[in-house]
Amino acid sequence: MLTSRAEAAVDLDAVRHNVAILRAAAGDAQVLVAVKADGYGHGAVEVARAALEAGAAWLGVVLVEEGVALRAAGITAPVLVMMEPPPGAGAVAAAHDLDLGLGSPAALADAVAAGARVHLKVDTGLSRGGSVDWPTLVKTAAETDANVVGVWSHLVCADDPDHPANASQAARFAEALEVAAAAGLRPSLRHLANSAATLTALATHYDLVRPGIAVYGLSPVPGETYGLRPAMTLRARVAMTKDVPAGTGVSYGHRYVTPRATRLALVPLGYGDGVPRNATNTAEVFVGGARHYVSGTVCMDQFVVDVGDGAVEAGDEVVLFGTGDGGEPTAIEWAAALGTISYEIVTRVMPRVPRRYVGGRG
Template sequence: MPRPAITHIHLDNLRHNYRLLKRTAKDSEIMTVVKANAYGHELFLVAPALLEEGCTSFAVTDATEGCELRSILGFYKKIEIVLLSGIFDEEDAELACQHQLTPTISELQQVHLLKQAGFNGNVWIKIDSGMNRLGAKTPKQILEACFQAEINVCGLMSHLACADEPNHQMNQKQAVAFNEMCDQISPELPRSLLNSAGIISMPEHTYHTVRPGIALYGAEPVAAQPIGLKPVMTLTGEIMQVRDIPAGVSVSYGATFTADQAMTIAVVGLGYADGVPRSLSNHGHVFIHSQKLAIVGRVCMDYTMIDVTDTDTKPGDAVEFWGENILANDVARSLDTISYTLFTGVGERVRRKAV
């Protein structure tokens, strides 16, 4: 029997989020971002559900992820699989040919690699509008190189740095810069600028295609402007043992927690190797029996201890670390991080189960 460490994936909530984002983006095409194993939610569960909803455009990181997604979705219909990091070498270029992948191009060398491989599909050109991460330095030259290589450029894209802060001055600066560059490069090409937060905070810049990621999975990307997204992931462990301890004894590694009175603790079979942040030690909470209970002592590789004093908790009970009752955004905020790190940090030995 496998360890009772389970991540429940609520596909109805995923569908709800997709429909909500589609309405919010109005007439724009939706390119759903499913990189990093669908942000830890399990690609083979998430992608088919989105396809059933009518999504035919997906974005992953690289050719390896693209090949995996193609094996899940198949070649039927017109399914676009965009590689947001483009290609890295000759092997990637070959994979792009074989699996009908759509690389995002930011360097001339990538065009040369595709040409050598005989690529005759589509590409996006990524330009830098101010984030100073990936982006073509000479996008017009790349566009011309694609034309000469008979590679179709299906659009121009860029990425926002501060869209989760609606009033940040970078947002409009980037939008203006992006528009100006697109007009100079090729006014008629489709454009894509907005991520999850941008869809909400900058609706006037939806253009042809938007690229929601974190919002699909139910984490509100703009704290001040919630739109009714529902959590897709619920991370749960199971109580293995319940024990009474007297006042004055310590719990877990380092003896960082000492009981100031007699109490009852429960050992949950989920630890930092499963994705429970160690920084929740003596700090975080879990949800069980309709209440939040405190984590006590250091989170271990395989176990987490919680205070279950005066509850009817027993071995076999399921414990929620985040999900519908404890929002991942709230957990992340308490740790000065983001929900992305929680979702993608869930370990491989935690089973993903569609519900």
């Protein structure tokens, strides 16, 4: 039972369950769990521990600071920093036993000077990080005696298993591995797959897969669940209710006007907590045993729900999203209603919302 204003409850058993599904799908490949952005909003350290307990071998972050925070929490598992690192990152990585994923000559030189382990990244089509002058990068790595333990890339359209970009990226990756081998590099970790590819594209698994969103129980492929269990439930307690007549304008701009005499429930969460402002009149919440729309403009700290003649009182629990098992929407449903992806819905829940861990120690 919720005793505070609001909470994001994170079910670590669900995380372990999801990692087990991903391990089974990964086959012989090791599993790196992406815990960047504070574990997609779930708490990087707690998720990391649960994932490692469930057999994940690696952790993935994007900032060296995120890797340092895992080390400070006493986590000793291998950690890969998965975004092009800034100057000076090599020394930090070496000091904290972090692996650097990189694709630029400057970052490679920085890592070599510091003696940091590197995973060379080839751009196979995403045009984000990764090298587009791969022969030169691998030649430089070989000539400078870089400690290259991995070669990797990232997929553009893995969530659409039939998209032609998948085959073209797989072919470019295979070619890049040959070029690296010809330059004399022998990386033991070749990796390409995110959650979607882990679950749908065996040929992309190589030595290591890098799931993120599926670890949190949110399917990367529309219409499929793969048995994943959503880990986060965002809930609050109704702060107050009021009975109002038909024609009552609600919240800033009166973008909602009550169509009949009704009861309004005030929910003490707003965009300052990570509830998107465009949930206004669009997303649903579960309260009083039924779903109701967010009614009127989402404010910084609160929003209103027209609960009709539902028996809703101050102190009642309102669930924004969760597993869906109790009738509440899922983060995937929120994302669909708001024209975004579930990643954004969970990751944007602010630190102001206390996390409560359930399902074993975190």
